[in-house]
Amino acid sequence: PRFDTVIKNGKVVTASDITDCWIGIKDEKIHSLAAQFDEEDLIGAKIIDAEGAYVMPGGIDGHVHLCQDLKTGPHGLGGECADDFATGSLSSLCGGTTTILTFATQTRSIEDKSLLGVVERYNARAEKTGSYVDYGYHIIIVRDDEDMLEEELPRLRDEWGVTSCKVFMTYESQRLKDRELLDVMVAARKNGITTMVHAENGDMIEWLTDKLESKGMFAPYYHALSRPPLVEGEATNRAIAMSELVQNPILFVHVGSTLGMDNVRKAQTQGLPIYAETCPQYLNLTWDDLRKFHSPTCFENSKMICSPPPPPDSSDREALYVGLHNGTFTIFSSDHCPFRYDSPTGKPSGILEHPDSMEDESFVAPTTLEEAHQCDKHALADLTDRKDGAFRFIPNGIPGVETRMPLLYTGGLLEGRITAQKFVELTSTNPAKLYGLYPRKGTIQPGSDADLVIWHPQDKFKPFQLTNSQLHHNVDYTPYEGQTISNWPRYVFIRGQLSYSEGEVLGRLRDGKYLKRGSSALSKGLPGKKDPRKVASWLYD
Ligand code: URP
Ligand code: ZN
Ligand code: ZN
Ligand code: ZN
Secondary structure, eight states: OOOOOOEEEEEEEEEEOEEEEEEETTTTTEEESSSSOOOOGGTTTEEETTTTTTEEOOEEEEEEEOSSTTTTOOOOSSSOOSHHHHHHHHHHHHHHHEEEEEEEEESGGGGGGOOHHHHHHHHHHHHHHSSSSEEEEEEOOOOHHHHHHHHHHHIIIIIIOEEEEEEEEEEEBBBBBHHHHHHHHHHHHHHTOEEEOOOOOHHHHHHHHHHHHHHTTTSSTHHHHHOOOOHHHHHHHHHHHHHHTTTTTEOOOOOOOHHHHHHHHHHHHOOOOOOEEOOOHHHOOHHHHHTTTTTTTTTTTTGGOOOSSSSSHHHHHHHHHHHHHHSSOOOOOOOOOOOSSSTTSSHHHHHHTTTHHHHHOOOOOSSSSSHHHHTTTTTTTOOOTTTTTTGGHHHHHHHHTTTTOOOOOIIIITTTTSSSHHHHHHIIHHHHHHTTTTEEEEEEESSSBOOOEOOOOOOOOOOEEEGGGGSSSSOOTTTTTOOOOOOOEEEEEEEEEEETTTTTTTTTTSSEEESOOOOOOOOOOOGGOOOTTSSSSGGGG
C-alpha cells in the first residue's frame, strides 16, 4: 500500500498554518499532505476521519519529573515520584503528549559526581519498564567541578544526546552560588547545551520562612508568602545579567509571576537570548486555591504546593496569557511532579523527615491534630494525618502531564486568548526547537515523525468536570479537580501508530523510544551584544 494510515478531513495545524488537508503516513513518518488523496492511494491503508477537527503535532512536554527517589526528589527535600516511566508515559499519552523530557538528577554525594553515571543509572530506570511515548533526559547539575564539566558535558552531548541542563538558584541541597552558575553557563555555552534555570532567590525564601515560622505561620498556605513574586523577580534579573555576561542563552523554567515575565520580556527586547516556560498551575490556580481548603476540618493545601507558587490572583493569569500570546513564553510545560497526597513517601514525606525526627531518636512524629498540638518540639498547629504539616517540609510540585494540553486548549485556544497555531508552537514546535528535536518532532511535514493528536470536533464534544479517577497517573489527586475541560484528545499517534483512540489505550510499553537530541535551533542572540569591554566575550577567544 502507498500509505499505512490516512487521516482525512482534518484541519491540520502547525505553528504557522491551518490547512484543510489529508495526511498520508508511511513507516512511522508523515509521507504526504494533500487536499485529498485518490481512491487507489487509500487501498490497504487504515483510514481515520478527523471530522473537521484540529490535527496537531503531538505534544512535547519539556518538563516532567519521573522516577526521582527520596534522595533526588524534584525539590531536594524528599518525596518520591509515584510515577515511573510506565505510569508517567501512559498519562502523557492519554493527554496528547507524545514526547516527554525528564530529569536525571545529580546529587551532592560523591557517587553522583559523574554526570554520565547519573544518566546511566537514570536510564536503567526508564529501561526497566519502557515507555508508551518517546523520551529524553535533561541533566540537573548541582556542582561545578571543572573536570566534570569539561570532560563530561561533551560526552553527554555526543554519546547520549543530552543537550540541556537544569540549575537551581534555590533549595539548599541543589542551589549553586552565582560563581558556580557562571561556571556551568560557560561550559554549557561551549558545548551547545541549553541551560534551564530555576530562578528563585534561595536566601530570601529561607529568611522569609524563618520569619513566618517565628510568627507561628506554618500552615501550607504560607508557602506562598515565603515566595512572593519578588523572589522570582530578583532571581530572574540576576540570572539575566549572568547570561549576558557570559553570552549563554538561558531558559527560565516554570515562570509564575508577571514580575518574572516582565524581566524576561525586557531582556528579549534588548535582543538577549532569554527564553521562558510557564505551566498550567500559573494559569489555573491562585493563592485562593492554596487557601480554599484551609479550614479546621479540611487540610488539603499541601496538594497545591509548588515552587514558584501560583500567582496571588487571577489578574496575573491574564498577564501570563498575554505572555503566551506575544511570544515572551517560548514553551508551555507541565512540571509534572507526581507526589501522592496519602502516602508517607509523597507529600507527607517532608514531615517524616522533620529535623526533630532525625536528631532525636526518641522523637515520635505526631499522627493526629491532637498529638501535634501537644508536641512542643513541633509547635505545628495544623498537622493532621501528617499530610499537611509545616510548609517548609512539604515536597514541592504538583502533577499535570495529562492535563497540560486539555487545560491550555480549554483556557487558551477556545477562549480566544491564543490561536491554534500558537497552541502548537508552545506545546510542540518550540520545545522541539529548543531541545534539539526539530523537525523530526514538533511539526507536520513530510519526513517528520508521525506523532499526532486529533481533537474532537468542537460541536460534538460535551464539556466535563475533571476528576482524578479519569487520569492515568499514579497520583491520588489532581490540583485541577472539578475544573471544566472543553476538549480532549480523541486520537493520539506515536510514530504512525494509533496508541490512544477515543479513551482506549492501544499503545504498549516499549513503543516509546529514547531520543538522542541535537542542540537548540533557537537564536543565540544578537552579534551586536558582544562588545568585550562590556561583557566577557573574551572568555571564548
Ligand atoms: O515545585 C516544583 N516545581 N517542584 C519541582 C521541582 C522543580 O523545581 O521543578
Ligand atoms: Zn524548578
Ligand atoms: Zn520541575
Ligand atoms: Zn517538630
